Amino acid sequence: MPALPAPYGLYVYAIAGPDTAAHAKRCRAVGDANASVSVVGRDGLAAVVSPVSGRPRARRRDLSAHQEVLRVLADHGAVLPMRFGVIAPDADTVLAGLDAARPTHLAALERLAGKAEWNLKGVHVPDALPDLLREDASLRALRESTRRRPGYEANVRLGEAVAVGLQRRAEQAAADVVAQLRPLAAEFSEGRDITGGALNASFLVPHTAATAFRRAVDALADRHRGRITLTLTGPLPCYSFVPADPVPAAV
Template sequence: MPTPPDAYSLYVYAIAASDTAAHAKRCRAVGDENAVVSLLSQGGLAAVVSSVSGRPRARRRDLSAHQDVLRALAANGPVLPMRFGVIAPDAETVLTGLDSARTAHLDALERLAGKAEWNLKGASVPEALPDLMREDANLRALRESTRRRPGYEANVSLGQAVAAGLQRRAEQAAAEVVAQLRPLAAELSEGRDIAGGALNASFLVPHAAETAFRRAVDTLAARHQGRIALTLTGPLPCYSFVAAEAVPTGA
């Protein structure tokens, strides 16, 4: 298999079955406007790559090109996506990675077939303060104490208690939301904590269940609107369900 023309190093977008990977060849490449998206194939698998000089910056054009390649792939089959900016030194390194982890790649592609990632984030609702006060006698007492004896420390303590109470209500709602949605997904991946957030979870949802999943999120958002604000994003490349060691590039 020939390497991309004038390849100083290779930008790696994803790994997919060879027939699926072929759908990305007409996409715009990251980096040099003259670069073309091409394939490095080995044993029925292909790494989707393009030649690149240096490490591309996260410019809007290049971020968009990266996502367009992944969308073209995902529309035609399962894909093991790379994060933006993955570079391999040469074609031999990529092909060696494909060969050495072939079984892991095939298993991962089979597991992701017919599914997409949907990310759900949740944050506390400041407008829920009246409800929080009605529910929390200790907080009401602290507010009354602060009114009787106002001061900087008292105001800080009250603010911290209010924020903690709103966060607690949001986290309780988040647990209920995840429990309701989990049966609709093949897998669940808890994301990293986000400052000010109460929920960051990704669901691996079969395509056949996507409509039901979205409707369930809408129903839960309405049910818990006084406790948590939900934001659903998807379908996405299955970043959260591909272990880093399952998609080596030798980079």
Template sequence: MAASRVYVYGIVHAGRALPPDARGVGRPPAPVRLLPAGALAAVVSDVPDDLRARRRDLMAHQDLLMRLGTDAPVLPMRFGMVAEDARTVEEAVAAATAGHLAVLERLRGRTELNLKATPAQSEIEALVRADAGVRRLMTQVRRTPSYEGNVRLGQAVAEGLARRAAEAVEEVLPALTALADDFVRGPDVPGCVLNGSFLVPKAVSERFRAEVERFAAAHAERVELRLTGPLPCYSFVPQDGAEPAPPGRPSAQYAVTGS
């Protein structure tokens, strides 16, 4: 029956106490409860009849996970995780207890910070000074204007800005990965030369943020950096049955893409 379905927010250690006012998705926001499964418990609620990926529900899902992760680790589920009934959740959680416990230990005292890097679009003059090829194309277009020439120049400028931004990111990544316990590259984002997430000990999160700000200020003519977080540690939860890596062991080497 549809009424028996449950919405799953995440997995925590058994014995956790939920905030008394904990609410989840839906309008009105659904009361949240714990569904025990041995050494673990799933954080669940009823499923709203009109569940959609609306901003209010996306934010309610994330805000609850952030509250849960303030004092103890939580293994986050992506928005929209719905099970047919409570027994399905209990059996699934119990069957993967060892792996879930390992992930929770890995996430203890850590948070996710996401870094996006984009080319500094306002610094074309700096690119022209540094790139002889762009200067040559610009001179040709000024002498002999044409549509094709303008297209080639535009492409060269875009590629040059992206290249300078990617080079700048390569310079800062070693310092940032040294402060983090793990780093993974996320899906490509249009306009970005990097979309990466860091698993950062909460004790050094402000130092991490300061390092990003320092580098961004020093290299503003090449790259713009946007740091988002703290976030639920979505990027460091194994997918498709993969085994979790222990704390400190990278699950992926950093990579930078550019045009």
């Protein structure tokens, strides 16, 4: 059990199997410069933790340390990641949280084994107006009307119609992208809406399918060039495919 500075607290990074968790012990800890990463667990389940003397702020150093621990863990096995800033009062609380949801945690680790999260975002292409006009006769008519009778209200209507049209084209492309990629993933999760975006989704992809998945994204980006711009990020910790609070007792 790690030694704790006052006030006592444990920063919780993730839950993993003991063998996987042990690989994080050489990582830099969040918060206190002299703190070390350690493992709290029993009976085949472990939490990766480090002592803290206060609630860490979202500084670059600490965010980087948190992500590095998760990266190292993910390189060696399945991980249930915690969001940045989760602190438990003591090791007993962490152990109680592990015990209370042991079947759920073990099932989740088994489900995530050999897989990683890939996030895909898509935004409409702002300079695709010529393509939009070729496809949309009503928009062409509105633009001609605005040219004949220019004015503030006419320009606003045209601008709104263009924005709606670009978004519609991007959303149509996004639907095709998701339909093509879902068979390559074990699971799929829709993310929060993003400004100017038509797609924000995460895919749980087996490591053995990662290359095929990336190639499929590249092919779809080419297919829908001019409708949507795709940005793929990964592999990532599986935040979108684990319970919101893997350690329910943490505070």
